[in-house]
Amino acid sequence: MNPVIILFRLILPLSILKFPLIGGGISIWLDNIDWHTKELFGIQPIFEYQAIDKILDTYYLALLAIIAFKFGNKLIRNVALGLFAFRLIGVLLFEVTHVRVFLFFFPNIFENFFFFYYILKTVASYEPKIRYLGALIFILIVTLPKMLQEYSIHVIQKPLELNLFGYNYLYQGATHQLLYIVIISVLIGIFYRKNKGKK
Numbered sequence: 484m485n486p487v488i489i490l491f492r493l494i495l496p497l498s499i500l501k502f503p504l505i506g507g508g509i510s511i512w513l514d515n516i517d518w519h520t521k522e523l524f525g526i527q528p529i530f531e532y533q534a535i536d537k538i539l540d541t542y543y544l545a546l547l548a549i550i551a552f553k554f555g556n557k558l559i560r561n562v563a564l565g566l567f568a569f570r571l572i573g574v575l576l577f578e579v580t581h582v583r584v585f586l587f588f589f590p591n592i593f594e595n596f597f598f599f600y601y602i603l604k605t606v607a608s609y610e611p612k613i614r615y616l617g618a619l620i621f622i623l624i625v626t627l628p629k630m631l632q633e634y635s636i637h638v639i640q641k642p643l644e645l646n647l648f649g650y651n652y653l654y655q656g657a658t659h660q661l662l663y664i665v666i667i668s669v670l671i672g673i674f675y676r677k678n679k680g681k682k
């Protein structure tokens with residue numbers, strides 16, 4: 484990986500601590516362009532890509548986890564931190580074995596879950612009282628798109644082509660996930676906002 488990108492990926496994610504959505508968006512963007520900037524500014528890459536990439540991913544996810552630790556909803560906070568720990572296990576196994584399939588079996592659901600809930604509560608303008616069934620539904624909502632991305636990147640290692648209703652569809656993991664998460668979380672956030680205070 485290019486050392487300039489490594490520097491960017493160390494410094495810019497710190498904005499997460501002040502502006503979680505903006506900082507998180509920047510971190511995702513950097514994660515998606517670093518593969519295409521191997522020789523940025525004429526500087527040759529250093530370090531093997533996958534190993535350093537997962538370390539830097541875990542770094543910005545840890546910053547998101549710090550924000551998640553401040554969630555007022557205890558159940559959601561515990562779920563988010565549990566998903567972070569789950570992914571961390573997968574990254575550690577990958578770093579030790581260099582077997583990429585571990586990243587599929589320990590998917591980064593935490594990232595989707597964090598943004599989903601953070602956007603939802605921001606739109607709702609308060610933290611809804613989510614209980615176990617609601618948390619389970621949230622997890623299911625954010626898991627499918629992430630599993631498709633992990634399968635594409637770490638199992639078949641090529642773009643995932645889907646056939647939906649007779650149309651061939653090229654799944655662009657990060658872009659389509661972001662759009663999906665934003666739309667669903669905003670809609671649910673609006674629902675909670677409209678029903679705020681109702682029993």
